[in-house]
Amino acid sequence: MTNTPTNTTLGDFCPKNTFATHPDNPLKESEFNWLFKNREANGFKEAFVKVTARNFLVHVPTFTQCLADRRGA
Numbered sequence: 001m002t003n004t005p006t007n008t009t010l011g012d013f014c015p016k017n018t019f020a021t022h023p024d025n026p027l028k029e030s031e032f033n034w035l036f037k038n039r040e041a042n043g044f045k046e047a048f049v050k051v052t053a054r055n056f057l058v059h060v061p062t063f064t065q066c067l068a069d070r071r072g073a
Contacts, residue, residue: 016048016056
């Protein structure tokens with residue numbers, strides 16, 4: 001799968017709940033939530049960082065790359 005860049009900044013992360021409806025997210029909220037729930041099986045595991053038991057951050061560059069890989073771009 002993809003490697004997370006070594007020059008990651010805090011600005012590369014967005015709270016999962018915020019990103020689900022963010023204009024930079026090309027997916028519908030339901031599609032995004034499905035990807036998140038199935039992240040272990042669909043290759044999106046690297047795009048999510050667990051903060052607490054119910055709180056995750058999205059690493060936007062990794063998420064975008066995973067989405068591009070999945071769509072064959």
